[in-house]
Structures are given as structure tokens and as C-alpha cells.
Amino acid sequence: MKPGPGPEKSAVTPAPQGAAVLPSGRAVPAGRAGTNIRRLENRAAYMFLIPWLAGLFGITIIPVTVSLYLSFTDYNVLSAPTWVGLENYEKLISGDRRYENSLWVTLKFVGYSVPLVLVFSLTVAVVLNRGLAGLAIYRSLFYVPSLIGASVGIGLLWYQVFGERGVFNDLLGLFGFEGRSWVTNPRYALSTVIALNVWTFGASMVIFLAALRQIPDSYYEAASIDGANGWQKFRRITLPLLTPVIFFNMVLLTIQSFQSFTQAFVISRGTGGPVDSTLLYTVYLYQRAFQHLEMGYASAMAWVLLIAIALFTALIFWSAKYWVFYGDK
Amino acid sequence: MARVSLQNLTKTYAGGYLRAVDGLNVDIADGEFLVLVGPSGCGKSTALRMIAGLEDITDGAVWIGDQFVNDVHPKDRDIAMVFQNYALYPHMSVFDNIAFALQISQMPRSEIDARVREAARILELTDYLKRRPGHLSGGQRQRVAMGRAIVRNPSVFLMDEPLSNLDAKLRVQMRAEIHSLQHRLGVTTIYVTHDQTEAMTMGDRVALLKDGVLQQVDRPTDIYNRPANTFVAAFIGSPTMNLYHAAIDGGPTLKLGSSDIRIPQSVFDARPGLSRYKGKPLIAGIRPEDIGDAATAPQRDPSRELTAKVELFEDLGSDTLVHLGVDAQAAEVRSSDSLDEIKSNDAKGRCIARFTAKSEVAIDQTVTVQLDTERLHFFDAETGEAIWT
Amino acid sequence: MMMRKPFRCLTALLLGTAFVAGQAPAPAAAQDDPIAGEIRFSWWGGQSRNEKTDRILQLFEEEYPDVTVVRENSDWMPHWDKLTIQSAGGNQPCTIQMQTRWLATYAKPNILRPLDDLYEAGKLDTRGIAESVIESSRGDDGQLYMIPSGVFFFGMMYNRTMAEEAGMPVPETWTWSEFRDYLEALAPKLPDGVNPTHNMGREANTFVAWIQSNGYEVFDQGEIGFPVEVVVDWFNYWEDMRKAGLTDSAEVMVADLGSLIEESNIANGRTFITERPPNRLDSHQVVLDAVKPGQELGIATYPTGEDGTTGMDLGANGIAIGATCPEELLPASVAWINFFTQDDRAAQIYESDNGVVAIDRFMEAQKNAEDTSRGQREQIEVFQRVVPDAKPVSWPSGGYAALTEAINRGYDAVAFELMTPEEAAEQFMTELADMLG
Known part of the structure; x- marks a missing residue:
């Protein structure tokens, strides 16, 4: 690092003393020249940031702000929005039977999905961590569903597989069970959607696998010598040390599950049925927005969802201090 | 009874191509502190893990007490192990860490409590029982690891380089603590380290391994004064022993490079086999402390003196280690750990001598050194075996 | 909410299709602007209707080599979902299959282009279509929004x-x-x-x-x-x-x-x-x-x-023009509508697939033609039988x-x-x- 040439002799302003270095590593002379270079570098930085900033504003911030405005209006897309104040929100709270139903359906969906995914992904990760031959293959195999699971194609496939003449019933038949249509029966349709969501546990599993690898073998060896069996090792060593990752996955999965749309939409063919049994919050939102052309009402729904997700996440964060152990540095 | 007997203990990998431990035979007496020492990769940790049951035994047998334990689960071998990284559970308190094994065995709470507190008292950890390992110093953590071991009252302690993670000063301090603790408890201990100083200071006996093969197992003084081969000679002792290719001629003269050193008769008496080597090449060795500054010697004796140029010296305060260039061919000892392999093969050899504080040396100075010929070591040039009978 | 023109006229007039002399203006001799460009056509239907439509489109493209038609077909419900979303974004195709049941929802100038000017100028060929059917294709505001090609009934x-x-x-x-x-x-x-x-x-x-x-x-x-x-x-x-x-x-x-x-x-x-x-x-x-x-x-x-x-109930299917269709693509869009509705070969291929063909001469021809499929013949026969008692519903938006x-x-x-x-x-x-x- 070269020292600067010293303060410029300026008749007007006293220049700041000393040398400086810009983040780019360039040494900068003090005084006027330094300020100019600094300004240039800042400008360059902003120029590089513009594409990302444009996306942030154009695709995220501005539409979100507009939707907040729309939530106080009556807007059917085909004509200009008219201001209605809190009417949409009032209707949500008191007057919408299908809305309440969608709340229950969504809570059920999240309430089953998140724990099931956590349990499955952790179990499979523990099994795979024992180091079977072909670990990489199994890991990829389990991961693939999470890549394609949220797609329309898989949703359609699921509809077929669990339909009345689907493969699943053939499988049941092998064991002597009577099949039925799992996707068009209000008692089972939501379970089918949950099953599809749980099938994509691979992403969480890969994260658990990585975390398991971090636990030193010597912990388990010491435990072996101390006489712990597999279950005790899991419960007293593995699980406590995994709590940060469990927490992470739990937050991610919760947010994801609340936003889940494609699977329920495709399996119910856009109806959220039968009899609104798969009417997730997002599906109902879609119906009000795009089928009934009530953008204002749907925007209000979207904002309520945002607040709800934020509250749930905050709840999980608050609970973390009771059960998540972070390694002390 | 807690003797440990290793009979032909062997560990191979890759279908026998890689022999990590090769036919290790050692009998460890009840209450003995045995140190397994050697350069990295010599198989000492593997041997320890086989004794613990953390590695499968390819061949040979391990007996703990009267029990043949090859196929016995670690938890049933009545052993306790201290790991190099201590393996303390970071999410449990010191109390729980120490108590872990007892909790697993479903001992009554009160008894667990008593035992843990007793161990904590011995190790001076009583004030830290509620803390987590993350909030302890290195030395304290080490003691917790010890606590975990002793609270189980095992027949055998196994320790895998427990002091490697500590800084030098702490290491010295803990060395003494472990040593005295073991004396007090009287538990058979097998201790693995790569540091020969630890081995020499702590062990009742030292077992030196190289490439899976046991080189020598003996009391520290014996291993130091009567090394079984050049490897042991070079490994034990710091700085390392000076070894040279040399020859003995008819007269009792050792031809060391261009110098002739007279060998006293007592040396031949002590080593009957040496006479067979007259006229044949061999390796001669002499430890740095047995080479002195002729200028400060009580008596001059040219028959056992030679000149050399000072290349470098290290002033330790109590002594000075002087690195000299001598006109003698150094003998290299192959070891995966030593730097000798990288040294260039020039005819001029190196020599390290330990002068007393009274000497004054300067670089490039030519000095005369005097050898204590009573303390010369001789080894076969081909096999490296020490020459005795 | 305004009611659309009732369907009652439709049924009476369809009875005498063979005698209807729909005095719709004859098509203009020449177009002013070139018939060229790429237009999109969205319709609904199953496999066989898609094939028929495609064949007609190919004929159309051969007849007007400067025009390409981008095919956008889908199932019944998705067709309307798609149109809604496309309209919201101003992205609807130039030519859109439309139906009287849904007209009330979409018959607004910012979604579909009112066709009165083209109709009056004679650019849209509506020969042989009963006046009442044309009337049923008007929106609440009285403007014409689609050109009907097939009348359908239920059973x-x-x-x-x-x-x-x-x-x-x-x-x-x-x-x-x-x-x-x-x-x-x-x-x-x-x-x-x-x-x-x-x-x-x-x-x-x-x-x-x-x-x-x-x-x-x-x-x-x-x-x-x-x-x-x-x-x-x-x-x-x-x-x-x-x-x-x-x-x-x-x-x-x-x-x-x-x-x-x-x-x-x-x-x-x-x-x-x-x-x-x-x-x-x-x-x-x-x-x-x-x-x-x-x-x-x-x-x-x-x-x-x-x-x-x-x-x-009774209804009509037809084709509408999207409001966002640019001026230079209008001739091509109009040409397609005319071709689909009036061309002999198109009618023959389509064979009343989406409702009994509205053009009188075609309906008779089809009923009597030898190569008319059994299904279409039956459709026309039953249609002629039930149409007197039909009660078209006036569907609000x-x-x-x-x-x-x-x-x-x-x-x-x-x-x-x-x-x-x-x-x-x-x-x-x-x-x-x-x-x-």
C-alpha cells in the first residue's frame, strides 16, 4: 500500500490529511482528487447494481406496494379500481364461509406437511449417513422429487396415479385392499396433496445429510465405549446437535407450505375440491382473483397471508431459544 | 486383574497390501503406564483403537484381564478412552458429560451424583460442573475428558494423544498431572503419542512403532541408552543422535570420515559382537550431550577429538546446541516423519553437539570437539540393528 | 345489469332456415390493407376437433400465404381462464373462439373489439346467418362482438x-x-x-x-x-x-x-x-x-x-377479435373469420363439430350429404326436432x-x-x- 502524496495545496478548502484506500484496493490521494475517484468508484458500483435493483423494484417492491393499495379497492381488471376502504378486510374476517374453510384446510396442510417432511428427511438422512455403497446415487434419487415435485406435470401424474383406475389402487390390490378414487373424494383428497408435498422431502434431506457429516465420529465412538445404543446415540447426541438445522428446515418448510399452490390446484383441477376439501388459501386466492375477477379482495387476502406467515415464523423463532442449541464459539 | 496382552495384533487394509499394524506383541502389566510412540502413520492409534474395539482386528488377539476381547463390544471391555479432541458433547454440561456413561447404564441418580462429584474433586473441576465445554479452557476440557474416563472405574485407560491440542506450556503441566493421576489411581494405562518427550517422561515402559512394526519396548532409560536399532536411536532423544557411516580397523580405531577415534577396551568388552565387524563397514552413533567443547574439557585427549566448523548454534541459555560440519558421511534413517529424507546427500556430514554455557562459539569458527567414547553406539550398516553380542 | 337481446327470435327463425334469405351485405370485392402477418387463434376442443381446426387452418394459410396462424388450443375451462388472464394483461389473441354464454363477461371494448364497423363496411362475411343469431352475438352495450358459426343445444x-x-x-x-x-x-x-x-x-x-x-x-x-x-x-x-x-x-x-x-x-x-x-x-x-x-x-x-x-338452453359459438389486435393484423383476422365461417371446404371439414353450422346452406347440405358422419347427421336431425321448444337462457356476466x-x-x-x-x-x-x- 503506497502512502498518499500528502495534502494538496488548495487555496480554497483545506484538504483532509492522510492516505486512504478504496474498497477496490486502489490507493487514493487525499483531498479533491481522492473525492473524485471515490465518487467514480461509487458510481461504478451503482451501475453494476442497477440490473439487480431494477429487478428488485420492478418485480418485487413495486407490485407488492401496488397490491397493498389494491387491497383497499374493488378492482375487476376490466375497469379502473374504486376505493372501498376496509370493506375487503371486513368481509374476510366476518362474512366469507369459503375463506374460513380455506384457513382450516391450509392449517391442516401445513400442520401435517411440515412434521412429516422433517421426520422423513431426517430418517432417510440418518440411514444414508451410515455410508452405504452407492450413497451418491441414493442421495440423488431421493433429491429428484424435490426438483420436479412442484411442477404441473407431476401434479397431473399424481392425479392419475391416485385416481380410481390409477396405479396406486393396483398396488393396493396386490395386498388385497379395495381401491377407491383418492383424489376425487373429499375425505382423502387433501391427504393426497399432502402426500405429494411430503414426497418432495429430498431437499431437506440433503441439508440434514450435510449437517450429520459435521458431527465428529469421535462423539459416537466415545458414546459406543460409554455403552450407548443406536437410539440413545440418536436421541442424546445427534438430535441435540442437529437442532439448528431442524430449526432452519422448519422455518423454510413452514413458509413454503403456506405458499403451496400448484399441487393442490392441479390435483383439484382448479376447483379446490371436491367440496372445497383441497381449497388451500392460495387456491382460493387464485379463484377470487382470476376466476371471479376480484383483484381487490384477493390482494387483501394476499396481505393477510403475508402477515400470517410472518407471525408463524416469528413464533418459531421465539420458540427456538427453548430447544435449539447453537455451538458456543 | 487388568493386565492387557497383545498377541500378534495385526491390522491390514486393501486385502493385505497395507499393513497398518503388523504382528504387535506386548504384555502390559496391571497398573503399568505404557506409552505407544512413533511417527505419524506408524499404526499406534490403530493399535489403540483395536484394543478399544473401535476397529476390527484383522489378525491376532487382545486380552484384557482374563477376557479374550476380539469380538467384544467396546462397552463391555471395561475400558475408558480419552480422545485427541476430547469428544466432549458441546450441548451438555460438564456434569452431564462426565455422567453420560453412568446415565446410560441407568445407575441410580444419587450414585451418579456421588461419583461425578468425586471425579470432579480429583480433577479440580468442582466449580465448573454447570458449564458447557465451549466455555472452558483447553486444559479444563482435557480434565473433563479425563473425568469422563475415570468416573467409570475401568480396568484400562486408553488415551489417544490427549495433549496434542494444547500449547507447549500447558502440555508440560498436564503431562505431570496425568502422570500423577495415573499413579494415584493405579489403573493400567495405554497412552499413544508422537512426542518422544512425553513418552520418555510419562511411561513406565515405552513401545516404539514404525510402519506398524514394533521396534522396541523397554523402560525409558533402556530405550535411551540401549536403542535396538538406528531408528530407535534417532527417534528417541532430542536433539537426535548423530549417526555416521564408519569402520573399525585392526587397532581399536574407529575411522570416522577423515578422523581416527580410539575406542576404549571397555566398549569392546560390553559389546562382544563388535569384534566381528573389524574391517567391515558399520554405523556409529553418538548423542549430542556426549560431544563436548574440547576447550572447556577437564582433560585434553587428541585420540578422541576432531575438528569441525561451526555452521549454526542455538543458545538455550542452559546449554548451546552447536551445529557443526564434520568430514564424515552421515547415515540417514528413513522415516516417514523425519526430514532426513529431504536432506541432500553430500559427503560432508552434520553434527550437533551440546556445549555447556561456558563455551563461546561463533559462526564459521573452527572448533575442536571431544567425544565421550564410552557412550558410542554401534549399528550394523545393513540392518541397522544395534551391535551387542 | 342489462339483459342481452332475448333468444326467442333465434328459434323461430331457425325453423325456416331453408327459406331464410338473410340479406347480409355481400363481402367487399377487395381489401384495402394487405392480408399478411402472424395472428393467433385460440379455441377449445378435444383431439378430433383440434385436428379438424388444424386442417382448416392449413387450407387458410395456403389460400393466404402471407398469413401464419399461431395455434392456441386448450380444454374447455382453461380456455376461459386463459382468456381472462390474457385480457388482464392486454395479451389476448387476435382471433378468439367465443360463445354466447360467456359473451356477457367479455363483451367489453377493452377485451373484445366491437365489430360493427367491419360488419357495416361489409368486410365480415355473414351470408346465410340468421339475423337473430347475429343479434344474439351482441353485448350488453348493443355492439356486435362475435361472428357466430355454430348453434348448439344440449342433451x-x-x-x-x-x-x-x-x-x-x-x-x-x-x-x-x-x-x-x-x-x-x-x-x-x-x-x-x-x-x-x-x-x-x-x-x-x-x-x-x-x-x-x-x-x-x-x-x-x-x-x-x-x-x-x-x-x-x-x-x-x-x-x-x-x-x-x-x-x-x-x-x-x-x-x-x-x-x-x-x-x-x-x-x-x-x-x-x-x-x-x-x-x-x-x-x-x-x-x-x-x-x-x-x-x-x-x-x-x-x-x-x-x-x-x-x-x-341454446347457444352459439363463433369467433371474436381481441381488443388489442393491432390495426395491421385486422385484415388477416377478418380473412380468417370469413374463411372459417363461409368457406365450403372449411364447413365440410368441420362438419358442425362445434354446434350445428349456422350457415343455412351448409346445414342442409350436411344433413343430406352422403359423407356426413352419422354423429353429425343425428345432431342436425335432433337439433331440428328440439329447437322449436328450446328456451335460451339469458346469461348475465x-x-x-x-x-x-x-x-x-x-x-x-x-x-x-x-x-x-x-x-x-x-x-x-x-x-x-x-x-x-
Whole structure:
């Protein structure tokens, strides 16, 4: 690092003393020249940031702000929005039977999905961590569903597989069970959607696998010598040390599950049925927005969802201090 | 009874191509502190893990007490192990860490409590029982690891380089603590380290391994004064022993490079086999402390003196280690750990001598050194075996 | 909400199609702007209609080599969803297949381009289309929004072979109770695993027939035109049949509604009778021929009220022009509409696939032509028989979608035994009113 040439002799302003270095590593002379270079570098930085900033504003911030405005209006897309104040929100709270139903359906969906995914992904990760031959293959195999699971194609496939003449019933038949249509029966349709969501546990599993690898073998060896069996090792060593990752996955999965749309939409063919049994919050939102052309009402729904997700996440964060152990540095 | 007997203990990998431990035979007496020492990769940790049951035994047998334990689960071998990284559970308190094994065995709470507190008292950890390992110093953590071991009252302690993670000063301090603790408890201990100083200071006996093969197992003084081969000679002792290719001629003269050193008769008496080597090449060795500054010697004796140029010296305060260039061919000892392999093969050899504080040396100075010929070591040039009978 | 021009003129005038001298202006001799460019055409339909449409498009592109048409086909419901979303973004195609039931929703100048100027200038060729049909293609604001090409009616599709083998031919007319008795008698004679009837309790079109045959209107000036008792009776009618085992199970009922033709129970010989648009007879027959060769499908009319009151809605399909279609693509769009509607070869290929062809000369020609498919011939014959008694419904904006949604949900809840018919009917009325309001 070269020292600067010293303060410029300026008749007007006293220049700041000393040398400086810009983040780019360039040494900068003090005084006027330094300020100019600094300004240039800042400008360059902003120029590089513009594409990302444009996306942030154009695709995220501005539409979100507009939707907040729309939530106080009556807007059917085909004509200009008219201001209605809190009417949409009032209707949500008191007057919408299908809305309440969608709340229950969504809570059920999240309430089953998140724990099931956590349990499955952790179990499979523990099994795979024992180091079977072909670990990489199994890991990829389990991961693939999470890549394609949220797609329309898989949703359609699921509809077929669990339909009345689907493969699943053939499988049941092998064991002597009577099949039925799992996707068009209000008692089972939501379970089918949950099953599809749980099938994509691979992403969480890969994260658990990585975390398991971090636990030193010597912990388990010491435990072996101390006489712990597999279950005790899991419960007293593995699980406590995994709590940060469990927490992470739990937050991610919760947010994801609340936003889940494609699977329920495709399996119910856009109806959220039968009899609104798969009417997730997002599906109902879609119906009000795009089928009934009530953008204002749907925007209000979207904002309520945002607040709800934020509250749930905050709840999980608050609970973390009771059960998540972070390694002390 | 807690003797440990290793009979032909062997560990191979890759279908026998890689022999990590090769036919290790050692009998460890009840209450003995045995140190397994050697350069990295010599198989000492593997041997320890086989004794613990953390590695499968390819061949040979391990007996703990009267029990043949090859196929016995670690938890049933009545052993306790201290790991190099201590393996303390970071999410449990010191109390729980120490108590872990007892909790697993479903001992009554009160008894667990008593035992843990007793161990904590011995190790001076009583004030830290509620803390987590993350909030302890290195030395304290080490003691917790010890606590975990002793609270189980095992027949055998196994320790895998427990002091490697500590800084030098702490290491010295803990060395003494472990040593005295073991004396007090009287538990058979097998201790693995790569540091020969630890081995020499702590062990009742030292077992030196190289490439899976046991080189020598003996009391520290014996291993130091009567090394079984050049490897042991070079490994034990710091700085390392000076070894040279040399020859003995008819007269009792050792031809060391261009110098002739007279060998006293007592040396031949002590080593009957040496006479067979007259006229044949061999390796001669002499430890740095047995080479002195002729200028400060009580008596001059040219028959056992030679000149050399000072290349470098290290002033330790109590002594000075002087690195000299001598006109003698150094003998290299192959070891995966030593730097000798990288040294260039020039005819001029190196020599390290330990002068007393009274000497004054300067670089490039030519000095005369005097050898204590009573303390010369001789080894076969081909096999490296020490020459005795 | 304004009511659209009533359909009553339509039926009377269609009776005398052979004598109608629709004095629509003759097409202009030459176009001012070049007929060139890439236009999009979106339509709905199954496999065979897609093929027919594609062949017609190819002919059109050969005739006008400077024009390419981007095909955008989809299933029935997605077609409307798509149009809604595209309109919201100003992204709708230049030419869009449109239907009178949905016209009220989309007939606004910012979604569809009013066609009066092109119609008056004679650029759109409407020879042979009855005046009343043109009138029905106007929106609430009185502007013309689509050029109709096919008129359609509703009815049931049944497996004639099964009826014949059971020795019970389907009568030309029947009341609702006679319909039920027929099914009861037929059931034991049907092959194993075949449902006597698809459960039409959730089918909007059949429900419309029920309402009308009970003497009510579906919508009256944009409000619901029937009382809740009609709904309760409807639910009970189908519940009785379902519990008697005369219909498919509730699960199958739900799955069958949204299914593709290729997967439907009727086309696979798993149901005796169901609700299907008569103009789709051929599409279904093609599948049945592959699955159960030798079996034949036929068109049956809806049951009437006990006193003989009939009920049946009537509508027209046509093509509209998107509001966002740029000026330079208008000639190509107009040329396509004219070609599809008026070209002899197009009519021959299409063969009344999406409603009996509106052009009078074509309808007669098709009925009498030798190579007309059996299905189309039957469609035209039945059409000519039922059209005098048809009662076209005046659908308010979003009305058909609302009715469909409400009846689906309402009857499903009853069929899955989650609500009693009375409860479901009350909920139905509330929801329907809510959606219209």
C-alpha cells in the first residue's frame, strides 16, 4: 500500500490529511482528487447494481406496494379500481364461509406437511449417513422429487396415479385392499396433496445429510465405549446437535407450505375440491382473483397471508431459544 | 486383574497390501503406564483403537484381564478412552458429560451424583460442573475428558494423544498431572503419542512403532541408552543422535570420515559382537550431550577429538546446541516423519553437539570437539540393528 | 345489469332456415390493407376437433400465404381462464373462439373489439346467418362482438347398443319420473360394471333443463329466477337414484366431469347414459370404437316435466377479435373469420363439430350429404326436432360460471353426505346470489 502524496495545496478548502484506500484496493490521494475517484468508484458500483435493483423494484417492491393499495379497492381488471376502504378486510374476517374453510384446510396442510417432511428427511438422512455403497446415487434419487415435485406435470401424474383406475389402487390390490378414487373424494383428497408435498422431502434431506457429516465420529465412538445404543446415540447426541438445522428446515418448510399452490390446484383441477376439501388459501386466492375477477379482495387476502406467515415464523423463532442449541464459539 | 496382552495384533487394509499394524506383541502389566510412540502413520492409534474395539482386528488377539476381547463390544471391555479432541458433547454440561456413561447404564441418580462429584474433586473441576465445554479452557476440557474416563472405574485407560491440542506450556503441566493421576489411581494405562518427550517422561515402559512394526519396548532409560536399532536411536532423544557411516580397523580405531577415534577396551568388552565387524563397514552413533567443547574439557585427549566448523548454534541459555560440519558421511534413517529424507546427500556430514554455557562459539569458527567414547553406539550398516553380542 | 337481446327470435327463425334469405351485405370485392402477418387463434376442443381446426387452418394459410396462424388450443375451462388472464394483461389473441354464454363477461371494448364497423363496411362475411343469431352475438352495450358459426343445444349421450341389447330403446321424449323408471328397469340388463347413468346432479346444463321443465327461468333480469325448493327437489331426485345404485359413485362422478373425452366413462363403455354436448358425438364415438368396437352412441333429449314442459338452453359459438389486435393484423383476422365461417371446404371439414353450422346452406347440405358422419347427421336431425321448444337462457356476466361452481359444490356436498339436501340448497342459493352480486 503506497502512502498518499500528502495534502494538496488548495487555496480554497483545506484538504483532509492522510492516505486512504478504496474498497477496490486502489490507493487514493487525499483531498479533491481522492473525492473524485471515490465518487467514480461509487458510481461504478451503482451501475453494476442497477440490473439487480431494477429487478428488485420492478418485480418485487413495486407490485407488492401496488397490491397493498389494491387491497383497499374493488378492482375487476376490466375497469379502473374504486376505493372501498376496509370493506375487503371486513368481509374476510366476518362474512366469507369459503375463506374460513380455506384457513382450516391450509392449517391442516401445513400442520401435517411440515412434521412429516422433517421426520422423513431426517430418517432417510440418518440411514444414508451410515455410508452405504452407492450413497451418491441414493442421495440423488431421493433429491429428484424435490426438483420436479412442484411442477404441473407431476401434479397431473399424481392425479392419475391416485385416481380410481390409477396405479396406486393396483398396488393396493396386490395386498388385497379395495381401491377407491383418492383424489376425487373429499375425505382423502387433501391427504393426497399432502402426500405429494411430503414426497418432495429430498431437499431437506440433503441439508440434514450435510449437517450429520459435521458431527465428529469421535462423539459416537466415545458414546459406543460409554455403552450407548443406536437410539440413545440418536436421541442424546445427534438430535441435540442437529437442532439448528431442524430449526432452519422448519422455518423454510413452514413458509413454503403456506405458499403451496400448484399441487393442490392441479390435483383439484382448479376447483379446490371436491367440496372445497383441497381449497388451500392460495387456491382460493387464485379463484377470487382470476376466476371471479376480484383483484381487490384477493390482494387483501394476499396481505393477510403475508402477515400470517410472518407471525408463524416469528413464533418459531421465539420458540427456538427453548430447544435449539447453537455451538458456543 | 487388568493386565492387557497383545498377541500378534495385526491390522491390514486393501486385502493385505497395507499393513497398518503388523504382528504387535506386548504384555502390559496391571497398573503399568505404557506409552505407544512413533511417527505419524506408524499404526499406534490403530493399535489403540483395536484394543478399544473401535476397529476390527484383522489378525491376532487382545486380552484384557482374563477376557479374550476380539469380538467384544467396546462397552463391555471395561475400558475408558480419552480422545485427541476430547469428544466432549458441546450441548451438555460438564456434569452431564462426565455422567453420560453412568446415565446410560441407568445407575441410580444419587450414585451418579456421588461419583461425578468425586471425579470432579480429583480433577479440580468442582466449580465448573454447570458449564458447557465451549466455555472452558483447553486444559479444563482435557480434565473433563479425563473425568469422563475415570468416573467409570475401568480396568484400562486408553488415551489417544490427549495433549496434542494444547500449547507447549500447558502440555508440560498436564503431562505431570496425568502422570500423577495415573499413579494415584493405579489403573493400567495405554497412552499413544508422537512426542518422544512425553513418552520418555510419562511411561513406565515405552513401545516404539514404525510402519506398524514394533521396534522396541523397554523402560525409558533402556530405550535411551540401549536403542535396538538406528531408528530407535534417532527417534528417541532430542536433539537426535548423530549417526555416521564408519569402520573399525585392526587397532581399536574407529575411522570416522577423515578422523581416527580410539575406542576404549571397555566398549569392546560390553559389546562382544563388535569384534566381528573389524574391517567391515558399520554405523556409529553418538548423542549430542556426549560431544563436548574440547576447550572447556577437564582433560585434553587428541585420540578422541576432531575438528569441525561451526555452521549454526542455538543458545538455550542452559546449554548451546552447536551445529557443526564434520568430514564424515552421515547415515540417514528413513522415516516417514523425519526430514532426513529431504536432506541432500553430500559427503560432508552434520553434527550437533551440546556445549555447556561456558563455551563461546561463533559462526564459521573452527572448533575442536571431544567425544565421550564410552557412550558410542554401534549399528550394523545393513540392518541397522544395534551391535551387542 | 342489462339483459342481452332475448333468444326467442333465434328459434323461430331457425325453423325456416331453408327459406331464410338473410340479406347480409355481400363481402367487399377487395381489401384495402394487405392480408399478411402472424395472428393467433385460440379455441377449445378435444383431439378430433383440434385436428379438424388444424386442417382448416392449413387450407387458410395456403389460400393466404402471407398469413401464419399461431395455434392456441386448450380444454374447455382453461380456455376461459386463459382468456381472462390474457385480457388482464392486454395479451389476448387476435382471433378468439367465443360463445354466447360467456359473451356477457367479455363483451367489453377493452377485451373484445366491437365489430360493427367491419360488419357495416361489409368486410365480415355473414351470408346465410340468421339475423337473430347475429343479434344474439351482441353485448350488453348493443355492439356486435362475435361472428357466430355454430348453434348448439344440449342433451344426453347414451349407448344405443346397450339399449338395444336390453330390448329397451330410448323414447323420443320422457318425463323425469319416466327417465328414472327406465333406468331402474334397464339396470339389471346392463353388462357387469356398467353404470346405468352418470350422476348428473352436479351438471349445470341438466340442472338448467330441470329448472325450466319445472316452469321457472334460470335468470330473470340478472337475478335468480327459481326458488330454493327446485334445488332441494333436484338434489333429492339424484340422491334417490344414487342410493339405489343407479348412478356412478360420488368419487367417479367428480372425476368424470372434468375428464378428457378419451378417459370419460361414456366413451369407454362404462356408463349407459350421461350429459354430453350433442356436437361431440363423433369425438366420443371414435374413442368407443377403439375400446368397445361395434357399440354405438346416440343423442337423447332431456326429460320433461310431468306436464310435458320442456327445458333446454341454446347457444352459439363463433369467433371474436381481441381488443388489442393491432390495426395491421385486422385484415388477416377478418380473412380468417370469413374463411372459417363461409368457406365450403372449411364447413365440410368441420362438419358442425362445434354446434350445428349456422350457415343455412351448409346445414342442409350436411344433413343430406352422403359423407356426413352419422354423429353429425343425428345432431342436425335432433337439433331440428328440439329447437322449436328450446328456451335460451339469458346469461348475465359470469352467470354460467357461477351456476356451474355453485351446483358443483352444492351437489358434491350432498353426494358425499356432508350436508343434507336442504342445507346444501340454502347454501347454493346464497352463494349463487353472492357471486352474481
